[in-house]
Amino acid sequence: xxxxxxxxxxxxxxxxxxxxxxxxxxxxxxxxxxxxxxxxxxxxxxxxxxxxxxxxxxxxxxxxxxxxxxxxxxxxxxxxxxxxxxxxxxxxxxxxxxxxxxxxxxxxxxxxxxxxxxxxxxxxxxxxxxxxxxxxxxxxxxxxxxxxxxxxxxxxxxxxxxxxxxxxxxxxxxxxxxxxxxxxxxxxxxxxxxxxxxxxxxxxxxxxxxxxxxxxxxxxxxxxxxxxxxxxxxxxxxxxxxxxxxxxxxxxxxxxxxxxxxxxxxxxxxxxxxxxxxxxxxxxxxxxxxxxxxxxxxxxxxxxxxxxxxxxxxxxxxxxxxxxxxxxxxxxxxx
Numbered sequence: 001x002x003x004x005x006x007x008x009x010x011x012x013x014x015x016x017x018x019x020x021x022x023x024x025x026x027x028x029x030x031x032x033x034x035x036x037x038x039x040x041x042x043x044x045x046x047x048x049x050x051x052x053x054x055x056x057x058x059x060x061x062x063x064x065x066x067x068x069x070x071x072x073x074x075x076x077x078x079x080x081x082x083x084x085x086x087x088x089x090x091x092x093x094x095x096x097x098x099x100x101x102x103x104x105x106x107x108x109x110x111x112x113x114x115x116x117x118x119x120x121x122x123x124x125x126x127x128x129x130x131x132x133x134x135x136x137x138x139x140x141x142x143x144x145x146x147x148x149x150x151x152x153x154x155x156x157x158x159x160x161x162x163x164x165x166x167x168x169x170x171x172x173x174x175x176x177x178x179x180x181x182x183x184x185x186x187x188x189x190x191x192x193x194x195x196x197x198x199x200x201x202x203x204x205x206x207x208x209x210x211x212x213x214x215x216x217x218x219x220x221x222x223x224x225x226x227x228x229x230x231x232x233x234x235x236x237x238x239x240x241x242x243x244x245x246x247x248x249x250x251x252x253x254x255x256x257x258x259x260x261x262x263x264x265x266x267x268x269x270x271x272x273x274x275x276x277x278x279x280x281x282x283x284x285x286x287x288x289x290x291x292x293x294x295x296x297x298x299x300x301x302x303x304x305x306x307x308x309x310x311x312x313x314x315x316x317x318x319x320x321x322x323x324x325x326x327x328x329x330x331x332x333x334x335x
Contacts, residue, residue, distance in 0.1 A: 001026045001074045001075060001265035002026070002027040002028075002071065002073050002074050002075075003020065003026055003028055003029070003031050003073070003074065003075050003076070003077060003229075004031060004068065004071070004073045004075070004076045004077070005017055005020075005028055005029070005076075005079065005250060006030075006031045006032070006059050006076070006077070006078045006079060006106065007031075007032055007033075007038065007059075007078070007079035007080030007081060007241065008028070008030035008031070008032055008043070008054075008079065009030065009032040009034060009038040009039055009040055009042050009043060010032070010037055010038050010042075010079055010080075010083075010185075011037070011082075011179065011183055011184045011185060012079055012121065012176070012179055012218060012221060012222065013030075013032070013079035013080075013186075014039075014042035014043050014183050015182070015183060015218045015219065015221075015222045016077065016079065016225060016226070017043055017046070017052070018043065018046070019219070019222045019223065019226060020025040020226065021046055021049060021051060021052060021231035021270060022207075023051075024226075025051070026049045026051070027052070028051060028052045028053070029055065029068070029071055029073065030043070030052065030053065030054045030055065031055050031057055031059065031064075031068070031080070031096075031118040032054065032056065032057075033056070033057065033058045033059075033080070034056050036185075036322075037083075037084075037185045037187075038090070039183070039185075039315075039319070040054070041315060042183050043156050052202070055068075058098070058102065058105050059078070059080045059098070059102035059103070059105055059214065059235055060097060060098065060101050060105050061105070061156045062104045062105050062108070062109075062274075065106070065108075066107040066109070066112075068109070068113075069113050070096060070298070072286070073113065073115065074115070074116050074117075075115060075116055075118070075119070075140060075229060076106065076109075076110055076115055076116045076117075076118045076119065077119045077121070077225065077229065078103065078118070078119065078120050078121055079121050080098065080102060081094045081098060081099050081102075081121070081132070081153065082094050082098045082099060082149065082152070082250035083123075083149065084149070084187060084188070085125075085147045085149045085150070085272070086187075086272065087149075088147055088149035088152070089147065089148060089272070089273060089274075090326065093150075093201070095148050095149055096148075096152055096155075097201075098152075099149075099152035099153055099155070099156050100152050100155045100156055100159070101289050103109075103156040103159055103160065104159055106118070107159060107160065107163045107169065107171075109133050110169065110171075110252070111163065111167055111169065115170070116170060117170050117171070117172070117229065117232075117234070118160075118169060118170065118171040118172075119171070119172055119174060119225065119228060119229050119232070120156065120157070120160045120171060120172070120173050120174065120223065121174050121176070121236065122153050122154075122156070122157050122173050122174060122175045122176075123150065123153050123174050123175060123176065123279050123294075124137065124144075124176065124177045124214065124239070124241070124279045125145065125147070125149065125150035125153065125177070125276065125279065126143050126145050126150055126154040126157055126175065127141050127142070127143065127144060127175075127279070128143070128144030128145060128146050128150070128276065129144075129146060129276035129277045129278060129279070130212075130277065130278040130279065130280060131147040131277055132278075133212070133278065135280070135283040136241075136280040136281060136329060137239065137279070137280065137281050137282060138239070138282045138284070138285070139167070139175075139236075139237040139238065139239055139282075139285055143157065143220045144159075144166055144277055146274045146276055147274055147276075148304055149170050157173055157237075160173055161173070164234070164235045165235075166212050166254060170234045170236070171234065171235070172226075172228055172232040172233070172234065172235070172236050172238065173236075173237045173238070173290065174225055174228055174237075174238050174240060175237065175238070175239050175240065175281070176216055176221050176224070176225075176239075176240040176241075177213070177214035177215065177216045177240065177241045177242050177279060177280075177281050178213040178214060178215050178216065178242070178279065179215075179216050179217075179218045179221050179306070180216075180217065180218065180301065180302070180305055181217050181219060181301065181305050181308070182218070182304075182305065182312075183218075183220030183315075184218070184323075185319065186316050186319055186320050188321070189248070189251070190251065190255070190302075190305065191309060191316070192204075193251070193252055193255050193321060194255060194305065194306055194309045195309055195316050196265075196315070197255065197256070197259050197261055197265060198259075198309065198310065201265075202265050202266070203237055203247060203252055203255075203256075203266055203267065204266040204267050204268075204269045205248055205252055205266055205267065205268050205269065205274050206248065206268075206269060206270075206275060207268065207269075207270075207271035207275065208247065208249070208268060209247060209249025209250075209252065209266075209268070210247055210248070210278055211247065211248050211250040211276070211278065212245050212247050212248075212277065212278040212279070212280070213245070213246065213248070213251075213278075214242050214243070214244060214245050214279050214280045214281055215242045215244045215245075215246055215251070215298055215301070215318075216240065216242030216244070216294060217242070217294070217296040217298075217301035217304075217305075219296065220240075220242070220294045220295055221240055222298050223292065223295075224238075224240040224286065224290070224292045225240070227286075227291070227292045228286070228290060228291045231289070231290050231291075232289075232290065233289070236289075238280060238285060238286045238289075238290070239281040239283060239285065239286060240281070240283070240292070241280065241281030241282065241294075242281075242294050242298070243283060243293075243294055244294070244297065244298040245278075245280055246298065249266075251302075252266060254298075254299070254302055255302060255306065258302060258306050259306060307315070
């Protein structure tokens with residue numbers, strides 16, 4: 001099987017490509033715009049593989065997509081997206097362009113190319129915020145996005161749904177919870193905390209750190225996505241949750257403990273506008289229909305992640321230098 005992976009040089013995308021190339025005989029065609037978060041180094045050890053090829057380009061480029069028809073692609077897995085909420089607050093237009101218009105272009109490409117299955121990677125953030133500590137989002141929960149990022153992803157989900165219903169597109173929508181693990185860009189919460197501590201810098205925490213996220217180790221996530229590619233029913237939506245809810249302050253304290261740092265490294269910062277209180281996904285459907293469940297618990301996953309960043313400074317240090325104060329600019333530290 002030949003799989004077109006879009007955004008395959010990003011965090012989850014590159015981990016998916018690595019999983020496929022290591023564990024199957026499938027071919028991968030990776031279409032990536034190689035923006036600031038799309039790092040060619042993520043897959044450098046596969047660049048000579050006869051089952052892997054990289055094309056630089058944007059999913060909004062319909063002419064480029066048309067040229068890919070000659071590749072005889074069987075399936076498409078769409079990871080390509082702008083994903084950082086803070087950036088979406090500062091510049092929403094980039095998120096609309098990639099996440100909405102880009103998805104539209106891909107859907108038309110699939111419609112014209114007789115693709116066997118289109119797997120669209122969404123996010124738990126399209127459901128909005130759970131305002132209490134009870135209950136979880138199911139696949140039937142209403143979409144109530146609260147940031148430009150999550151609104152753009154919800155818009156893409158609705159486009160996919162419309163193509164499923166109107167054109168009988170053989171598509172599925174996947175909504176993972178917050179991922180963490182190797183190759184995550186260091187502007188995100190967990191890698192920023194780890195790399196800051198490796199540099200003896202403070203760790204910024206929004207508000208009082210009370211917000212709750214459902215954490216999912218990236219290798220569990222990509223294993224779930226591949227299972228959905230193989231077994232997922234066309235037209236369905238599948239949550240992939242980590243069954244591991246943690247307050248942000250708990251996450252930071254766990255990392256501090258693992259890295260032998262005290263709580264003086266915590267810096268509470270002004271809360272993000274429209275900051276969702278809690279995300280939590282119900283995994284009942286994917287467990288029942290696909291037979292998937294998370295295997296890496298949070299403590300083990302965080303330890304593995306810390307070790308990866310310790311052992312791969314040559315990967316993350318250039319990224320932080322290149323962005324300079326842009327990463328820190330998202331966090332306005334209180335005096």
